Amino acid sequence: MISFSSPSLFIRRYPILGVVALHVLLLAALTSVLYCFGVIHYLPDSENIARWDVYWYALIRENGYSFSTTSSSTAAFFPLLPYFWRFTHLDALGMGLLNFGIFLAAFAWLAHQLRLPARWALLLLSTPALLFMVIPYTEALFFLFSTLLLMGLHRGRLSWWMLGLVGCGLTRSASTMFVPALLFTTLLWAAQPGQARRALQWGGLGLLSNGIAVGTVMFIQWYQMDEPFAFYKAQQFWGHHLQAVHYPFVTPSGINMLWLDALALWVGLASIGVCTWLAFRWLRRRHQPLPAVPPAVVFALGYCVCITLFILSHQGGSLWNFGRYVLTTPFFVVLVWYLSTQPAWPRRFYVYLLLATLALWQVFGVYTLEFDNFTRSQALWYFALLTAYLFLYLTLRQLRWKGEVVMGLYVFNLVMQLHLLECFIQYFVVQ
Amino acid sequence: MTDYTFRYKLRVLSSLLLFGLLMAGCAKDESNVCVLMNSDFEQFDGWVPTLPPFLSEAKAHSGRYSYFVGAGAEFAGTYHTTLERCGFIPSRLQLRGWTYLSSGLIRATNVVVEVRCHDRRPNIWRALAIDQVVRRYQQWEPITKTILLPSDLEPTDEVWVSVWCPERGDSKYFDDLTLEAWR
Secondary structure (H helix, E strand, C coil): CCCCCCHHHHHHHCHHHHHHHHHHHHHHHHHHHHHHCCCCCCCCCCCCCCCCHHHHHHHHHHHCCCCCCCCCCHHHCCCHHHHHHHHHCCCHHHHHHHHHHHHHHHHHHHHHHHCCCHHHHHHHHCCHHHHHHHCCCCHHHHHHHHHHHHHHHHHCCHHHHHHHHHHHHHHCHHHHHHHHHHHHHHHHHHCCCCCHHHHHHHHHHHHHHHHHHHHHHHHHHHHHHCCCCHHHHHHHHHCCCCCCCCCCCECCCCHHHHHHHHHHHHHHHHHHHHHHHHHHHHHCCCCCCCCCCCHHHHHHHHHHHHHHHHHHHHCCCECCCHHHHHHCCHHHHHHHHHHHCCCCCCHHHHHHHHHHHHHHHHHHCHHHCCCCCCCHHHHHHHHHHHHHHHHHHHHHHHCCCHHHHHHHHHHHHHHHHHHHHHHHHCCCCCC | CHHHHHHHHHHHHHHHHHHHHHHHHHCCCHHHEEEEEEECCCCCCCCCCCCCCCEECCCCCCCCCEEEECCCCCEEEEEEEEHHHCCCCCCEEEEEEEEEECCCCCCCCEEEEEEECCCCCCCEEEEEEHHHHCCCCCCEEEEEEEEECCCCCCCCCEEEEEEECCCCCCCEEEEEEEEEEEC
16 A cells, blocks of 8 residues: 655655646636636636537437437437436536546546656647537547557556447547557557567457447447447538548638647648558568557557548548547647657758648648638748647757747647637637 | 949849849739629619618628628629630639628638539639638628639630528628639
């Protein structure tokens, strides 16, 4: 039994708790100051937080599932959040706050397990898209269970891995994309010397866990609606169907979310690049040893690849919700953590990355006057700022003024988080 | 010393001249531009006994009237012309104007420019999604969209401009709309 003679000893053992507490304090301070000064005009309450998808979760919570073959229905949503919400008897604000608590606890645990430095932890806690953690959405539960499965991989705990996969599978349809990520992780893991048997065992049990979760969702929907594939069939009413990519890319969430969706696209394409390279190295494993990338990182990369391919193939050039699917997950945290542990990259590597990034922005029509409502110089300025923001993250571990940069990014991110939350509670489109 | 000053002045002068020439190159050559639509919505006043329903006096960026799509409406008026109006086949269109959005609840709102090609080739349909690009409400905001055109258009091809609000959100106003065709 571990005992702590004083709170300071406890904090010394778990410094991340101090970081999370500091973040909550700073967030509360900034929110109260901005509200007091009239910079933000609304704070969440039980009515204004029940917007958009909260309506659907509340419907399932109150009446169970319903399915329509002609219009949007609750069948597109997975059951864990609405039934957990029903179990708690909380109102929308109460559930939002509980979600925020779940997220903070899961983040603290993840950061503790990864030994994430305080600066990085603060920065990642301020990610603007995390506004969804204080809303009765699935983000917080998905974060919790994804953390569990990642830490299972990281610490070699099979039970965490399986429980995480089952939990994610019951929370969100995005978990159906775990299968390719899981197979890729198993493939690379099994190629490591002496790891084949273990990797195959984890891969098999992972598939089984994912299957159990999806099977449970199908059973619940079949039991309530006589349609086991209702969640799949309902996707088309949210515009998710196989379609050609339209250029230039847009996001219905608008200009104040586009930069986050663009960053998610960048992360997704970078993940595709890294996974392609890993696959190539796997093919050449007899000639060259395979790089020892931790399975948790490979899984996180695999998840980002699957989400990217899904959005590009099913949303026709709309990046709707991309930022939400990538930046609010522990997969993003794990990727940033892994980046922070990498040795310094040479300058020319950054130059190549910069050139590739600048070329990527043309998918938004930046250089050909197709970035709507912006002149060319305005569009260039918008994406120059976005590139600077991205490269501050990428180069942070090598920067001389890390503390100052983190502080600047942290405050900017929090202001953006509060701005987006205020948009959400005014019923503006932010997702 | 004097020589140096003279040379310095000469260099500054030639730099300014070069800059001026470059700027002149960037200036709009009128023969390359044709105006397909230029509407401040004042021209109906006094000519018809009942003003069209898409006109409103409630807000105006210039004059008395603006183009209005009421709360819950999907369409308002449509403007129609042909490329014949220009003496050339344009390579791009540029839509410009001003919009006044009553709130962030306008939902999907598209200023649509369509070039109909009489089944000779697929029509060109482009929309400026106002709800995505304008983030200030209850004030006049400029809007602009550039549409790149294919080279196989013909003078008889029709240009249609309209506002389409598939989600029928809150009311919005438009004024001083211009559509320029560039060679």
